[in-house]
Amino acid sequence: MITVLEAPTREEAAEAVKSALSRRRILVMVGNCWVNYQGRARSILNPGERILIIKEDGSVLVHRPKGYEPVNWQPPGCIFHSGLEGDVLFIKAVRRKPREILQVFFDKIYFLAAMSLADKGEFSLHASEEEMQKAIMNQPSLIEDGLRIIAYEKKVEPGFVDVYGVDRDGRLVVIEIKRRTAGKEAVLQLSRYVDSLRGEHGREVRGILVAPKIARQAHKTLITLGLEFKRLDPKRCAEVLAKGRLGSLEEYY
Amino acid sequence: MITVLEAPTREEAAEAVKSALSRRRILVMVGNCWVNYQGRARSILNPGERILIIKEDGSVLVHRPKGYEPVNWQPPGCIFHSGLEGDVLFIKAVRRKPREILQVFFDKIYFLAAMSLADKGEFSLHASEEEMQKAIMNQPSLIEDGLRIIAYEKKVEPGFVDVYGVDRDGRLVVIEIKRRTAGKEAVLQLSRYVDSLRGEHGREVRGILVAPKIARQAHKTLITLGLEFKRLDPKRCAEVLAKGRLGSLEEYY
DNA sequence: GAGTGGATTTCGCAT
DNA sequence: ATGCGAAGTCCACTC
Numbered sequence: 001m002i003t004v005l006e007a008p009t010r011e012e013a014a015e016a017v018k019s020a021l022s023r024r025r026i027l028v029m030v031g032n033c034w035v036n037y038q039g040r041a042r043s044i045l046n047p048g049e050r051i052l053i054i055k056e057d058g059s060v061l062v063h064r065p066k067g068y069e070p071v072n073w074q075p076p077g078c079i080f081h082s083g084l085e086g087d088v089l090f091i092k093a094v095r096r097k098p099r100e101i102l103q104v105f106f107d108k109i110y111f112l113a114a115m116s117l118a119d120k121g122e123f124s125l126h127a128s129e130e131e132m133q134k135a136i137m138n139q140p141s142l143i144e145d146g147l148r149i150i151a152y153e154k155k156v157e158p159g160f161v162d163v164y165g166v167d168r169d170g171r172l173v174v175i176e177i178k179r180r181t182a183g184k185e186a187v188l189q190l191s192r193y194v195d196s197l198r199g200e201h202g203r204e205v206r207g208i209l210v211a212p213k214i215a216r217q218a219h220k221t222l223i224t225l226g227l228e229f230k231r232l233d234p235k236r237c238a239e240v241l242a243k244g245r246l247g248s249l250e251e252y253y
Numbered sequence: 254m255i256t257v258l259e260a261p262t263r264e265e266a267a268e269a270v271k272s273a274l275s276r277r278r279i280l281v282m283v284g285n286c287w288v289n290y291q292g293r294a295r296s297i298l299n300p301g302e303r304i305l306i307i308k309e310d311g312s313v314l315v316h317r318p319k320g321y322e323p324v325n326w327q328p329p330g331c332i333f334h335s336g337l338e339g340d341v342l343f344i345k346a347v348r349r350k351p352r353e354i355l356q357v358f359f360d361k362i363y364f365l366a367a368m369s370l371a372d373k374g375e376f377s378l379h380a381s382e383e384e385m386q387k388a389i390m391n392q393p394s395l396i397e398d399g400l401r402i403i404a405y406e407k408k409v410e411p412g413f414v415d416v417y418g419v420d421r422d423g424r425l426v427v428i429e430i431k432r433r434t435a436g437k438e439a440v441l442q443l444s445r446y447v448d449s450l451r452g453e454h455g456r457e458v459r460g461i462l463v464a465p466k467i468a469r470q471a472h473k474t475l476i477t478l479g480l481e482f483k484r485l486d487p488k489r490c491a492e493v494l495a496k497g498r499l500g501s502l503e504e505y506y
Numbered sequence: 507g508a509g510t511g512g513a514t515t516t517c518g519c520a521t
Numbered sequence: 522a523t524g525c526g527a528a529g530t531c532c533a534c535t536c
Contacts, residue, residue: 041487043378051279055316059321068532111257117283121300128529129528290529436526437524469524470523
């Protein structure tokens with residue numbers, strides 16, 4: 001299932017690379033290389049020891065010995081060319097739309113592995129903004145008592161409002177949700193929505209920013225603009241959802 | 254320099270992992286695993302065959318056979334615990350601030366490599382937004398004839414203006430630069446800057462959005478708000494800079 | 507340390 | 522296909 005070559009010659013490596021790419025196997029390679037990229041931007045990476053990964057879907061990663069992010073990459077869907085050019089093994093990954101070219105050149109290959117991996121395991125992620133929205137729909141009292149939800153993702157002029165409702169006194173309420181510290185941007189976005197709805201309805205509209213935290217300066221702006229902030233943790237929302245019998249937004253209607 | 258184990262036993266693998274982590278070597282591992290993450294959010298990844306990479310700086314990547322992005326990860330600076338728990342090899346990566354825990358469990362290890370890589374190669378990236386700004390400073394006629402640049406990144410109320418100048422008729426000009434298709438967000442940002450400066454100076458202010466392209470709806474908003482759009486490619490800017498003798502913004506003043 | 511904006515962002519969803 | 526906003530975004534830089 002896995003073919004491993006330790007310290008292969010360039011010829012052996014070239015052969016293994018060609019074979020792996022044509023059979024759409026995953027390729028992991030370690031060696032001394034340099035990299036050129038040209039597309040939306042351009043970059044040059046001078047020689048050094050790195051890890052190259054090419055996946056079966058045609059995505060490419062070049063990883064340096066440090067850092068979470070690849071130094072160079074190519075998203076899925078690349079077409080590959082490879083071979084020997086003198087003493088150098090080159091791999092060229094071409095992407096259409098946008099047109100981008102990544103070229104990797106190896107002069108030393110310490111190690112090469114080609115493999116097919118079977119991965120059907122489900123992945124589930126919790127505590128996203130969508131989950132916060134669901135929780136509020138499910139239990140509007142998370143924001144305040146007497147709040148009734150009218151719509152979610154309502155279209156208003158500048159874009160979409162996360163949640164839209166009426167408070168106990170019959171005033172319109174616009175809710176903007178952020179799953180982490182809300183900044184200036186979120187405040188201004190909410191402000192736009194509120195302004196737009198005020199113009200549209202001509203009656204009082206409250207804007208509530210819902211987030212686990214708000215930046216100090218953003219809070220000042222918020223107050224100036226006559227908006228409100230309601231603290232709410234994604235974790236708390238996850239708990240509400242876990243206890244509620246309502247699983248999805250779709251079921252709500 | 255590289256230690257490779259093909260199809261090691263769990264005991265051998267556990268030993269190699271412990272050794273690699275303690276000696277801060279890079280670890281590349283392929284096998285059947287499942288993953289839990291808990292921190293800013295929570296996630297569960299059910300069993301499947303994946304590639305695990307742990308770098309010398311304590312960053313972690315779990316890659317599925319497809320996709321450019323890791324399914325789970327941990328940024329640099331993690332502290333590790335590993336060992337055998339029954340028939341399972343576990344690796345636990347803990348990050349402080351924010352507190353996050355990633356746990357990977359292997360029941361089959363197909364392959365394991367531990368290594369130290371030397372990488373001093375310089376990385377250079379071209380055609381960023383900053384380069385577009387430089388090009389405009391260098392050659393304001395890229396925007397329009399008669400434009401004089403007064404300042405860049407001038408502080409105005411909502412934030413920073415990219416470039417700030419005076420046109421041939423003496424009107425203030427605010428320029429917002431985007432290196433790719435400008436969206437609604439860029440238009441609104443520019444609008445805020447223009448409004449702010451109008452209030453401050455009380456005289457006519459032009460707002461120009463500079464980008465290779467503008468979204469259709471964003472363009473409508475732009476027109477409504479009385480702003481302007483000027484098409485400009487990052488590539489074109491790169492050419493201008495290549496020909497110009499001006500290397501950096503600092504030299505401009 | 508918090509706040510702000512960019513990214514070769516990528517990704518997914520809705521138009 | 523295009524547009525738009527979220528992301529466990531990460532990262533770098535400023536205040």
